Amino acid sequence: xxxxxxxxxxxxFKGKISWIIIAVALAVGxxxxxxxxxxxxxxxxxxxxxxxxxxxxxxxxxxxSELQLNKNLVGNYSEIIKSKxxxxxxxxxxxxxxxxxxxxxxxxVSSINNTEVIRITVADKDNxxxxxxxxxxxxxxxxxxxxxxxxxxxTILDKAEVTNKAYxxxxxxxxxxxxxxxxxxSCGIIFIFFYFDTTIKTSxxxxxxxxLTVIGIVPKVGKE
Numbered sequence: 001x002x003x004x005x006x007x008x009x010x011x012x013f014k015g016k017i018s019w020i021i022i023a024v025a026l027a028v029g030x031x032x033x034x035x036x037x038x039x040x041x042x043x044x045x046x047x048x049x050x051x052x053x054x055x056x057x058x059x060x061x062x063x064x065s066e067l068q069l070n071k072n073l074v075g076n077y078s079e080i081i082k083s084k085x086x087x088x089x090x091x092x093x094x095x096x097x098x099x100x101x102x103x104x105x106x107x108x109v110s111s112i113n114n115t116e117v118i119r120i121t122v123a124d125k126d127n128x129x130x131x132x133x134x135x136x137x138x139x140x141x142x143x144x145x146x147x148x149x150x151x152x153x154x155t156i157l158d159k160a161e162v163t164n165k166a167y168x169x170x171x172x173x174x175x176x177x178x179x180x181x182x183x184x185x186s187c188g189i190i191f192i193f194f195y196f197d198t199t200i201k202t203s204x205x206x207x208x209x210x211x212l213t214v215i216g217i218v219p220k221v222g223k224e
Contacts, residue, residue, distance in 0.1 A: 004195070012194045013187070020186045027182025028175055035174055041166035043127035047134045048157040049141070051077075051116040073149075074118060078109040080148070081120060081141050089140045094132060107137060117157065127162050134160035 013020075051073065080086060087103045090096070096103065108121040120137050124130035142154050 009191075009194060012197075013190060016190050019190065020183070023186035023189075024179055024182035027185070028178045031174065031178030031181070032171075035169070035171070039169060040125050042123050042125055042168045043130050043163055043165075044121055044123050044167050045127070045131035045134045045160040045163060046119050046121040046158075047138045047160040048112070049077075049118045049120070049138055050155055050157045051118075051153050052155050073153075074111050074116060077118060077141070077145065077154070078111065080144065081109045081118070081137060082107055086137065086140050086144055089144075090133060090136045093140070094136055096133070103133070106133070122160070123167070127164060131160040131162045 082104050084100045084104075087100045087107070091098055091100065091103060098106075106123050108123075110119050110121070111117070112119055120134055120141075122130045122134040122137065124133060138156050142156065145154050146152055
């Protein structure tokens with residue numbers, strides 16, 4: 001394998017800097033076009049529920065057995081929130097153009113730090129619709145729990161808020177990635193050209209590669 005002179009490599013890259021800039025600009029431009037035309041902005045809204053005492057949240061009557069019962073029910077409640085019974089009611093109430101499976105995929109249910117607080121998060125391309133679905137899911141769920149378990153131990157803690165920032169679009173991060181891709185590809189191609197370039201460009205290269213002494217140089221003269 002032929003040794004690579006780092007100075008020659010640096011000089012070669014310096015001479016191709018304009019090509020690198022063009023390649024990076026093309027990568028960023030094409031990447032942004034891809035983002036604009038193919039990626040649908042999605043918005044998330046969350047509402048929170050808390051499991052309380054069945055006696056209207058009276059802390060004096062909220063004993064350890066009720067606390068343990070509520071913690072045990074968190075897992076069950078999380079599954080019920082995404083059940084077809086609940087999501088179909090939400091679809092009907094809001095007149096949504098979704099199937100039950102579609103809506104289930106848009107709903108995420110989580111327990112906050114192993115507490116009795118349950119967070120319902122909904123993702124949708126319409127930020128206002130995401131908030132409406134989250135709130136309606138919570139309302140339907142509270143009614144269904146009363147029917148299923150004959151319990152009145154769920155209270156809505158926070159209503160969903162409309163967010164204006166899409167969670168799946170980050171232009172700064174995307175442009176940094178596109179810039180890096182353009183830089184890597186352009187530098188890689190230029191390095192390949194340099195490595196396989198066997199032309200001799202200077203008298204020093206003749207002396208180094210052929211071991212001959214240069215006794216004269218004919219300068220390149222442009223056309224008059």
